Amino acid sequence: MAAEVRIPSLLRGQVGGSRSIQASGPTVGHALDDIEARFPGFKERVIDPNGTIKQFVSIFINGEDVRYIQSLDTPLQDGDQVSILPAVAGG
């Protein structure tokens, strides 16, 4: 399954400056592994050493936070759009 992963400005240096890259895999976690294979060091910016999504990072698939779906095991379908975003406050 190939998804478009949108890269926040903070992480673009890690992936050669791209705003978005194609990544494949059956789940969100596999897609991140796919990016890591091409751009070593990418994954540790997003995922903790224990394998969970970092506290201040959210991963959205088609706009919905994967935390409330199946986290990194959330299945990917062709054409899905994945966004990685830092937590920001309002108020």
Place this chain on the structure above:
Amino acid sequence: MRFTSIIDAIGHTPLVELRSYSPRTGVRVFAKLEGHNPTGSLKDRIAKFMIDQAEREGLLTRDKVILEPTSGNTGISLAMIARVKGYRLKVVMPENVSPERVDMLRLFGAEIVFSSGEKGTNGSIEVAQRMVSEDARYFMPYQYGNLANPQAHYDTTAQEIIDDLPEIDMFVAGLGTGGTLMGVGRCLKDHNPQVKVLAAVPHPGELIFGLRNLDEGFIPPIVDLDLLDGRIVVESEDAFRSTRELTEREGIFAGVSSGAVMACAKRLASRMDKGSIVALLADGGWKYLSSQLWTRSYEDMGQETQDMVWW
């Protein structure tokens, strides 16, 4: 209704059915119009609760200066209450907010410290925390960590919703401090554990250039992400389109975060077979008129508009 002070006129906002947003018979969408509060946003509720509690506990006294980080609305509410009660108020706010927010703060007599636009409200929090640690004259209500914030919504906003729509199945609101979602969410789940609570969050766009790394993100201490049943991110363009659509379809003039909340409510309603959704619209559209979002296309609004803090 007769009140002895404008502060007592906070709350009791209308719940209005949005019939054009019903995707099928049996699915109903309602909007809670928080723009009907005295300063035009839901933040009047939490400002009142935070100030009342601080006075009761003796934390806020005449010699203190109230200092608060805000993207605008909480500052405006505190400024109104500070005016009525005779306190001095200083707010720390990102420099890239709508000019109406600055004007309203000034008209209520607040002093403004601007923080870097690139860091958004996260940057305002950093600056205010530094200021308060260096000067004992400041009293910081700190909406991000003050339990009076969700309590205001537990005691008032949620209670009003239950009174008006006891059969509510789903609640959706914007996530800024998390106070609305935590307070209303807890009360609704106490009322009926089957109620679903959904958060709309803004896509920060390029606004996050100022953060050095993802670890500089910020989750307010009052937020318990486990209370939520889902979180949906909304792009600014969709929020703008939805804000305008709400005015065109229902005659409701609300702010940009309300547009984002309506975009989520539509998505959630489309998946329901039956049930009632309440979308909380945090403020009115008045403070966003200068953006010309109702009269210009998003593309024509320019980069400047896209780089602003909207909620």
